[in-house]
Amino acid sequence: MRSFGARTIAFPLPVFLVGTYDIHNKPDAMVVAWGGICSSDPPSIAISVRPSRQTYKNLIEKQEFTVSIPSVDQMSRADALGIASGVDTDKFIRTGFTPVKADKVDAPYIGECPVVLECRVSHVIEIGTHTQFIGEILDVKIDEKMIDDDGKPSLSKINPLAFDLTRSEYYVPGKVAGKAFSAGEKHLS
């Protein structure tokens, strides 16, 4: 094993597009790779944001946000959100993304994305450079075209982006490798 030191290396990392309104209801969105589900009940998701970001200010003011999960089809536009600053740029005009008012929270989601979570802040934790916002998930919405006949979301249709930090690359899901809570039975029987 080669030591890489104290680094933020992990696989997979998500590409979450976090949507918020400012106090004047101007929509903002940023890319968050520091995050993940953090509780089953209440269903909750954690996202970490630097205090310098417009999203941070909006989260403190509004206490509500969305997470839009981009498909590979939205890659270049999602990446643009990661490059641009919300303070200086109207990211929605530049990218052509459509901010849509969420149903359950006072925050915009990205209309083009296949999966959307509507969240209300429940905890705020300061951790060095980043502040972690835990949000209770009030609803998940999935594009009808991304749902299979069995009523479940289709991973291959959604084709969600993941982020390889070590190479600064986005990648998509490959093949299904096996069934969870099943593939391991042979080691236990």
Added chain:
Amino acid sequence: MRSFGARTIAFPLPVFLVGTYDIHNKPDAMVVAWGGICSSDPPSIAISVRPSRQTYKNLIEKQEFTVSIPSVDQMSRADALGIASGVDTDKFIRTGFTPVKADKVDAPYIGECPVVLECRVSHVIEIGTHTQFIGEILDVKIDEKMIDDDGKPSLSKINPLAFDLTRSEYYVPGKVAGKAFSAGEKHLS
């Protein structure tokens, strides 16, 4: 968009194997899909665990843990850790996984996994069914065979598992879709 209600749906979800010792230094490991990086500096990772788990008791006692990231080659053994209870089963004997004492923390990692993080608990947050443990990452270790000639970890060699909760399936990375902080430039110039 079809509403799925208040659910823990997100893509991608990780497959983190969390290693701990109990007070008698017996190694334990469990599968955690509720987690992710949560700060750049100090580099930190969050994992969420139910209080009923042996891992929870060990985390409270020892305040140190490892995260081993399994390759597809370890899928069935990783899945067995997700099925078995640490209280009743010697998971290491059953799966053939090797608990290796970490260098920087008092916790075991799984010797067969390609990527290992050594972590010390910095925050403990109770969130409903789960308690979130934030750990400062003290070191990351990567199997020499998984490192490319340029010194960076190889996503295709590591072939890390991801978890599709909605279908209870594991999957591996597919093709690289584009460069981060670059693919979006065309929308901003």
